[in-house]
Amino acid sequence: MNQYLLQLADNALILGHRLGEWCGHAPEMELDIALTNIALDLTGQARSLYQRVAELEGIGKDEDDYAYLRDVREFRNALLLEQPNGDFAHTILRQFVFDAYNYYLYQALAQSKDEWLAGFAAKSLKEITYHLRFSSEWILRLGDGTEVSHAKLQAAIEDLWTYSGELTIPNEVEKDLAQQGIIPDLNLLKPAIEGKMSEIFAGANLSMPAGIFMQTGGKDGRHSEYLGFILAEMQFLQRAYPGQEW
Amino acid sequence: MTSLNFEAIFQSKIDDEVKIEPKDWMPDAYRKTLIRQISQHAHSEIVGMLPEGNWITRAPSLRRKLILLAKVQDEAGHGLYLYSAAETLGADRDDLVQQLLTGKAKYSSIFNYPTLNWADIGAIGWLVDGAAIMNQVMLTRTSYGPYARAMVRICKEESFHQRQGYELMMAMAFGSSEQKAMAQDALNRWWWPALMMFGPHDAESTHSDQAIKWKIKRKSNDELRQSFVDVTVPQAEYLGLTLPDPDLHWNEERGHYDFGKIDWDEFWKVVKGNGPCNRQRIQARIKAYEDGAWVREAAMAHAEKKEQRKLQPEAAVKAA
Numbered sequence: 001m002n003q004y005l006l007q008l009a010d011n012a013l014i015l016g017h018r019l020g021e022w023c024g025h026a027p028e029m030e031l032d033i034a035l036t037n038i039a040l041d042l043t044g045q046a047r048s049l050y051q052r053v054a055e056l057e058g059i060g061k062d063e064d065d066y067a068y069l070r071d072v073r074e075f076r077n078a079l080l081l082e083q084p085n086g087d088f089a090h091t092i093l094r095q096f097v098f099d100a101y102n103y104y105l106y107q108a109l110a111q112s113k114d115e116w117l118a119g120f121a122a123k124s125l126k127e128i129t130y131h132l133r134f135s136s137e138w139i140l141r142l143g144d145g146t147e148v149s150h151a152k153l154q155a156a157i158e159d160l161w162t163y164s165g166e167l168t169i170p171n172e173v174e175k176d177l178a179q180q181g182i183i184p185d186l187n188l189l190k191p192a193i194e195g196k197m198s199e200i201f202a203g204a205n206l207s208m209p210a211g212i213f214m215q216t217g218g219k220d221g222r223h224s225e226y227l228g229f230i231l232a233e234m235q236f237l238q239r240a241y242p243g244q245e246w
Numbered sequence: 247m248t249s250l251n252f253e254a255i256f257q258s259k260i261d262d263e264v265k266i267e268p269k270d271w272m273p274d275a276y277r278k279t280l281i282r283q284i285s286q287h288a289h290s291e292i293v294g295m296l297p298e299g300n301w302i303t304r305a306p307s308l309r310r311k312l313i314l315l316a317k318v319q320d321e322a323g324h325g326l327y328l329y330s331a332a333e334t335l336g337a338d339r340d341d342l343v344q345q346l347l348t349g350k351a352k353y354s355s356i357f358n359y360p361t362l363n364w365a366d367i368g369a370i371g372w373l374v375d376g377a378a379i380m381n382q383v384m385l386t387r388t389s390y391g392p393y394a395r396a397m398v399r400i401c402k403e404e405s406f407h408q409r410q411g412y413e414l415m416m417a418m419a420f421g422s423s424e425q426k427a428m429a430q431d432a433l434n435r436w437w438w439p440a441l442m443m444f445g446p447h448d449a450e451s452t453h454s455d456q457a458i459k460w461k462i463k464r465k466s467n468d469e470l471r472q473s474f475v476d477v478t479v480p481q482a483e484y485l486g487l488t489l490p491d492p493d494l495h496w497n498e499e500r501g502h503y504d505f506g507k508i509d510w511d512e513f514w515k516v517v518k519g520n521g522p523c524n525r526q527r528i529q530a531r532i533k534a535y536e537d538g539a540w541v542r543e544a545a546m547a548h549a550e551k552k553e554q555r556k557l558q559p560e561a562a563v564k565a566a
Contacts, residue, residue, distance in 0.1 A: 020303055020311070020315060023302055023315065023319070024295035024299035025299075025530065025534045026467050026538065027534070027537065027538025027539070027541035028538060028542055029322050029542075030326070031538075032295070033317070033322045033323060036316075036318065040316060043308060043312055047312070050308070052426065063308055064307045068306070068307070090524070112493040113511055139543045140548065141548040142544050144539070144552075145543070145544025145547040147545075148543070149540055207455075234303060237304060237306035237364055241422070241424055242427070243422055246306040246307045246310055246364070246417060
């Protein structure tokens with residue numbers, strides 16, 4: 001269970017961190033506010049999840065120990081979320097692919113027989129519903145907008161699609177919990193997620209890529225080279241000045 | 247009615263504490279002064295996101311990261327709100343932004359200093375927001391209605407930021423010796439620039455007299471600066487930190503703190519573009535603006551197409 005909660009937490013933390021990199025540099029002020037809003041939601045979700053893991057482990061760790069004192073191989077986020085921001089098209093596509101998955105996942109988790117998880121998911125679903133609406137609208141704008149924006153979104157799809165599959169390919173942890181009925185079977189969620197994506201893509205004059213090789217491993221701690229740099233930056237103070245209160 | 251009459255009515259409203267509203271007659275110079283001041287304030291909020299944003303990815307705990315994200319987000323909100331207030335005077339947000347990017351418009355010089363350690367985030371909240379509040383509390387009573395109302399809301403959020411900044415400073419000042427050293431270092435670097443935020447001495451301030459007559463400002467630069475020093479000295483004492491001014495001491499007779507001479511050469515150096523980060527700040531804004539152009543164009547094109555499709559549903563079906 002803890003491993004799974006860490007997967008959820010790390011997804012939220014790492015994507016929130018990436019979105020935080022935009023703060024002050026977005027294409028317009030309204031987007032600075034919106035992207036920061038999502039970063040706030042995700043970081044807040046990560047915090048609740050780490051607190052829950054700390055509680056379940058019961059060995060005196062706190063939320064920051066998980067975020068700031070684990071190394072690359074212990075992180076459980078999917079590869080998609082650690083990919084660099086790139087241009088705004090890359091950021092929005094990464095967000096949309098994640099939001100579509102996350103929305104249906106959290107909808108199902110809200111029905112989990114694990115009471116804590118169900119409550120947490122129901123609470124977070126409000127935020128995630130807004131995230132999906134925001135990223136869907138921007139996929140439509142960029143896909144339908146100008147030739148330039150369409151081409152940039154297409155380029156983002158080419159760069160990032162290979163990381164989209166991992167979200168819905170269950171690893172051992174997910175298979176096990178699905179069997180126990182604690183989390184949904186990802187294979188059963190897939191049609192709804194893909195349906196949402198193709199609906200939005202159609203509106204944006206994009207076609208769903210097919211036959212793309214899907215990279216996996218992030219959920220089991222096999223990451224891209226990017227994560228090390230994210231952690232180097234994020235964990236700097238905790239590593240340079242260990243054991244202090246901030 | 248002659249313009250002289252208009253002007254007399256305008257001034258009598260001001261004298262009677264009646265707020266001036268967007269559609270009221272106002273002297274051109276009043277309008278221009280307000281547009282300049284409000285847009286400078288908006289630019290300061292937007293540029294001010296950069297030095298603090300510099301530490302978002304390095305915030306040392308999840309709690310601090312959330313606080314910092316929320317603070318920088320508030321600043322974007324204040325910027326938007328203030329540009330809107332300027333637009334009630336007939337200015338255009340895009341023109342104002344262009345003035346910032348081309349260096350024609352100024353923003354608060356304090357944001358041309360770098361954030362070098364984590365305590366800088368505390369020092370900015372405590373001192374920079376603290377100094378801003380002195381000014382902004384006064385502006386909640388400014389004569390132009392939309393500006394005064396914007397300030398009421400902004401002040402509430404700024405006071406919150408200031409308390410959070412001070413709380414961060416407390417964690418550092420009461421923390422390890424390394425943290426305390428960071429706190430002292432931050433205070434040493436931010437103290438004098440914070441005092442400069444109030445602008446030149448009253449005798450040298452070009453815009454002050456008229457602004458006070460029009461009740462845009464209600465207190466002089468030196469009065470505000472003195473209030474700030476008086477409030478802040480005991481706060482520094484509580485933290486056990488030393489303000490970097492050997493001439494600072496309580497003056498029983500005046501009932502105020504006396505403080506040392508401000509280095510106005512440095513002030514003007516930074517105003518004229520030669521602060522440590524002027525170039526980087528403007529370049530960062532230009533880069534965001536230029537890199538974002540295609541995004542804004544796409545949003546506009548999509549909105550137009552959507553509108554078209556609504557007007558001509560058959561044509562859209564045929565085209566599809």
